[in-house]
Amino acid sequence: MSNKGWSVLFGVVMAACFIGFGISPWMGWWMPDGISTHAADVDFLFYVILYITAFFFVLTEALIVLFMWNYAGTGEVKHPVSETAEFPGYLKPLTGILHDQHRIEMAWTFIPAVILLYIAFAQVSAWANIKYESRKKAGQDASQIGGSLQIGVSARQFEWRMRYPSVERFDKWIKNQSDPTAAFDSFGKMPQVDDVYVVNELHIWQHHQVVVYLTTRDVLHSFNLPNFRVKQDALPGKMIPVWFRTLDPAKQKKTKNTKWNEAKKRYIDGINPETGKEDPNYIYDIPCAELCGWGHYRMIGRVYVHENHAEFRDWLEKAQANYLKRTGDR
Ligand SMILES: [Cu+2]
Incomplete structure (x- = not known):
């Protein structure tokens, strides 16, 4: 050349x-x-x-x-040297x-x-x-439920383990709206005996503040929600709050992405709320964004955005029944 x-x-x-x-x-x-x-x-x-x-x-x-x-x-010239100041x-x-x-x-x-x-x-x-924690707001959805939805998320090689309140605890929270923080004040930070654990599925509902208390059981991981523009490292020995909420569905595009599937007997995600059909634009991934070991590539969860707290509760009830079936009654 x-x-x-x-x-x-x-x-x-x-x-x-x-x-x-x-x-x-x-x-x-x-x-x-x-x-x-x-x-x-x-x-x-x-x-x-x-x-x-x-x-x-x-x-x-x-x-x-x-x-x-x-x-x-x-x-032709072995050592080209500029001899003039010509530009x-x-x-x-x-x-x-x-x-x-x-x-x-x-x-x-x-x-x-x-x-x-x-x-x-x-x-x-x-x-x-x-x-800044001072900017962490208690979230209001259209139903005016006071407190934020608190979820414990603990990362480990190679999955996200989500900790939800039991249905009973959740109901207490919904009823006790005059004092929204009382029942849930310490929930995010402190595991409770009746908690429901679910792997790789983060369930929330539209336009309501969510606070995730992020920990890791082993090495560094990074909790990444690209659709929510959230990314936070999970550090061993630390519990780090991460908060976000979906855009107001009335003013913005619809963010709900899940519905009950009768054949599969579970809520499925990636559903376009306008058409009711599967649509890859409505899959909200939770990849791990910190190289954390050989299985890092498959450490990926999904966010399920429900219509409202009633639909969330319906999912929670089913998840709790499943969880108890697997772990035995308390
Ligand atoms: Cu990881």
Whole structure:
């Protein structure tokens, strides 16, 4: 390959990467639709950072390819040395800046500093809403149930183990709305004798605050809900609260994704609420986002979003019966 050929190859590869990037939203290679109240903030920051980095990526790669083409060795001169301060034609308008090295160094220090400062300040409130416990709200769905739904999630190689309240405890919570935290105040943090354990299925209901108390029984894992724009490492010896809620179904797209399947005798997920049919856009995965061992690739759960707390309770009743069948009556 001639020396100029290399610059063409580099240019083509870069262009192909860029085109691949550009078409990925239509190929299903992009982030899934955000369905939680965190999504707007997170997506805004993601796109701001993406556009800034894309701009500079294209700029620098284009210059590299251009310089490779322009200064490709010809084989005639063994040690090409620039002996003049001549700039090539297309850089003539910039000679003023380029000639004075001090000014160009100021520019490439100052511009990135401004961009980094902007990103640093722009992310403050999104981070606070997702991570500061003071921002953890008690969630209201349309039924005005006071407290958040609390779920204990413990990770281990290689599954997510979800701990739910018993039906009796859940009913007490629903009835005792004047004091919503009383029955459930310590639930998330403290296992109870009547808890119901379910593996890899996180059941919640629409537009109601969920607080997951995340622990791990062995190594580091990372609890990742791509559709909810939530990601939190599980650290050995620590219990970390993670909260989120789906968008208001009245104002936003419907987020419910489960229904009872009579043939399978279980709630199935991945159901488009508009059509009632299976739709991959309504599968809400819970992948582990921290390489945690040989079975990391298969450590994946699903989020089931129910219509309301009544449907959630119906599922819980069935899950509890199943759990007791497997573990024996208490
Ligand atoms: Cu893991």
